[in-house]
Amino acid sequence: MDDDAIPSADHQVERPTRRRALMLGAVGAASVVSIRPALAQTAGSVLACDIPVPDAGRAGRYISADGNVVPAGTAGAFAPPGRPLKGEDVRRALAGGSNLPGYDYERSRAYLKYVQRLQRGTAGFTCFASVQMLRK
Structure with missing residues (x-):
């Protein structure tokens, strides 16, 4: 039937x-x-979400050029940004290969590599995952 x-x-x-x-x-x-x-x-709401760099558990540490979190003062590493990155800024930088607003090329690349390495359960992961979905 x-x-x-x-x-x-x-x-x-x-x-x-x-x-x-x-x-x-x-x-x-x-x-x-x-x-x-x-x-x-x-x-x-995804575009307004925040991604802390690094997450609160590793606050005060630096970000190496390859996106890893390293001890503060490590040569060639960058101090964390003064505020969390905005989802919209990360989306725009990843989509167009541009810099994050207010940062030079090397620092932007380091922060973006950190963001791309985020794992489930890390602060900012949900925001980054949502940004990735919007990029497609």
Whole structure:
């Protein structure tokens, strides 16, 4: 028996009516209308999210050129930024190969490499994962 078919009292199969098809279409359209604003709101909050560099557990440590967290004062490493990086800035820098606002090329690359190495459970990982989804 067809999933869309409705058995009648005499066990013959009826085709879905035009009215039933219109009702199903209306339900589908309502779903789309309610999902789109939620997606737009999610994208907006992702772009405003923060990524601390480094995470609070390693505060005060420096970031090496390859994105690793190293002891403060390590030669060739960079002091952490004065504030967390914004999701929008990270997305833009990763997408266009540009620098993070306010940082030179080497420092931007080091911070971006740190961000790309974030693991689940590390502060900023959810923001970075969300930014990655928006890039695609």
